[in-house]
Amino acid sequence: MSVDTATVKRVAKLARIRVSDDEAAHLEGELNAILGFVEQLSQVDIEGVEPMTSVTEMAMKKRQDAVTDGGKAADITANAPNSEDNFFLVPKVVE
Amino acid sequence: MTLVDTRTPDPKRLIAGATGDWEIIIGMEVHAQVTSQSKLFSGASTSFGAEPNANVSLVDAAMPGMLPVINQECVRQAVRTGLGLKAEINKKSVFDRKNYFYPDLPQGYQISQFKQPIVGEGTVQVAVGPDKKGEYEEVEVGIERLHLEQDAGKSMHDQHPTMSYVDLNRSGVALMEIVSKPDMRSADEAKAYLTKLRQILRYLGTCDGNMDEGSMRADVNVSVRRPGADFGTRCEIKNVNSIRFVGQAIEYEARRQIAILEDGGSIDQETRLFDPGKGETRSMRSKEEAHDYRYFPDPDLLPLEFDDAFIEELAAGLPELPDDKRSRFMAEGLTAYDASVLVSEKAIADYFEQVVEGRDAKTAANWVINDLLGALNKAGQTIDETPVSPDQLGAIIDLIKEGTISGKIAKELFEIVWSEGGDPARVVEERGMKQVTDTGAIEAEVDAVIAANPDKVEQAREKPNLAGWFVGQVMKATGGKANPQAVQALVRQKLGIED
Numbered sequence: 230m231s232v233d234t235a236t237v238k239r240v241a242k243l244a245r246i247r248v249s250d251d252e253a254a255h256l257e258g259e260l261n262a263i264l265g266f267v268e269q270l271s272q273v274d275i276e277g278v279e280p281m282t283s284v285t286e287m288a289m290k291k292r293q294d295a296v297t298d299g300g301k302a303a304d305i306t307a308n309a310p311n312s313e314d315n316f317f318l319v320p321k322v323v324e
Numbered sequence: 325m326t327l328v329d330t331r332t333p334d335p336k337r338l339i340a341g342a343t344g345d346w347e348i349i350i351g352m353e354v355h356a357q358v359t360s361q362s363k364l365f366s367g368a369s370t371s372f373g374a375e376p377n378a379n380v381s382l383v384d385a386a387m388p389g390m391l392p393v394i395n396q397e398c399v400r401q402a403v404r405t406g407l408g409l410k411a412e413i414n415k416k417s418v419f420d421r422k423n424y425f426y427p428d429l430p431q432g433y434q435i436s437q438f439k440q441p442i443v444g445e446g447t448v449q450v451a452v453g454p455d456k457k458g459e460y461e462e463v464e465v466g467i468e469r470l471h472l473e474q475d476a477g478k479s480m481h482d483q484h485p486t487m488s489y490v491d492l493n494r495s496g497v498a499l500m501e502i503v504s505k506p507d508m509r510s511a512d513e514a515k516a517y518l519t520k521l522r523q524i525l526r527y528l529g530t531c532d533g534n535m536d537e538g539s540m541r542a543d544v545n546v547s548v549r550r551p552g553a554d555f556g557t558r559c560e561i562k563n564v565n566s567i568r569f570v571g572q573a574i575e576y577e578a579r580r581q582i583a584i585l586e587d588g589g590s591i592d593q594e595t596r597l598f599d600p601g602k603g604e605t606r607s608m609r610s611k612e613e614a615h616d617y618r619y620f621p622d623p624d625l626l627p628l629e630f631d632d633a634f635i636e637e638l639a640a641g642l643p644e645l646p647d648d649k650r651s652r653f654m655a656e657g658l659t660a661y662d663a664s665v666l667v668s669e670k671a672i673a674d675y676f677e678q679v680v681e682g683r684d685a686k687t688a689a690n691w692v693i694n695d696l697l698g699a700l701n702k703a704g705q706t707i708d709e710t711p712v713s714p715d716q717l718g719a720i721i722d723l724i725k726e727g728t729i730s731g732k733i734a735k736e737l738f739e740i741v742w743s744e745g746g747d748p749a750r751v752v753e754e755r756g757m758k759q760v761t762d763t764g765a766i767e768a769e770v771d772a773v774i775a776a777n778p779d780k781v782e783q784a785r786e787k788p789n790l791a792g793w794f795v796g797q798v799m800k801a802t803g804g805k806a807n808p809q810a811v812q813a814l815v816r817q818k819l820g821i822e823d
Contacts (some may be wrong), residue, residue: 252381294397
């Protein structure tokens, strides 16, 4: 598997990262090198092997259904570049 | 998902176009908010209508380093819903990240389930109708899957000329996305499916089903085709928030697509919005760029696994569901219509069950449906607000059965109990509403009416039906308190009408 410049630019756009044409050409090489390494994994025979989801044998931790958090709207919005009455304010987005 | 056509084209569901008939194909994705105290992956409250950003934890705001921990009640609710939809429960499911950017999604991804949902295929029996004869048509709608996912926050665009306001209170609330198969063929079927789904969720107590508060929303997929042809290209109408609007959106969208196809055009697969004000759907232009959600398993979450014992315990605790209740009511002697009305809401069914205890089912159903629900409807009240308790209504029915009051007086009694309350037996006693069963007293009235109307007596000998007129006169003279059967018998006897 390999990527071309157009794919690099599309992935960058989806990730909201600005990439110039020069950078895209450079990234194309870097990404293809990484994909090349990953490609080697496909040589391993994984017939009948369950995908590994954790290095330790453990079950997912679960919580009881109780309200233990919240009530700190001012803290939540404290770092926002713009807020009003504990709402976040962002440049207008309308469907 | 492979699309399988489970239905045979039915002429009465087809829409006539300028160039022939068309069939509508409908599938639905319903987002139902899971009933729980706290969110899917955080301990913040799910309560509706809180102050902006008051129900937000650092997890919901996607602050760096925060990790999600699943709420086990949400898992239980999803499994219970799956059982209620007669669906396959997956003992192992996986949470994935669905990546996209929007201001009300602080993580930059929604935690959802993609390839391995918690619930697989199931079915919902939908009753479409009643028609003019009070009959229902049964349609089976397949369920493709149900998965758990996070809700996003809420944006408001009308508060400021250049800015949108974002409230993350809903961010992270657990949703069940319930995906149907493309098994519906008319707006009525789609409305009936959504109604039934909501009914099941409410019986289970897994979602409150309040569409106006956004706790249940539907994305409707609509396409049209010539009857029996391959499926056409579909459009998805997003976030329709009432059952009535679902019907309107489908009707409009089907007409729009038929018009394009009949003009020789083709349908673009796209996402559309329903505008309730105009009754139209319109394209969501901002989403023109093709979606690429780049799903991948969420590395913060292990697979969700449980055993058969967990499922069996939940299955054993399920309440009786509307279909079973309806069948039981019909087995107890109710018509399909009566049974359907009574099971439409769990609170109504519960009320009826209290009234019917030790009483005749049909009589109890008539009183609950015609009198109680009729009065509630007129007063704009719900069953939870009823001023007449099941015990009071039961007592009224008992008074008729014992012959203490007539059916006509019972209606008056119901109105008194409705507006003033009180023990029905005592009201009857205090206000002298008791039925006159003393034959002597009734006989005197019958004699008086006969004596005063010799001409009618003469006619009645020719036309026995006139006996009814005498019965009416006697009832009037006794203020409705005479036992109508006793009056009837005496009148016929005195007029010499043979039975």
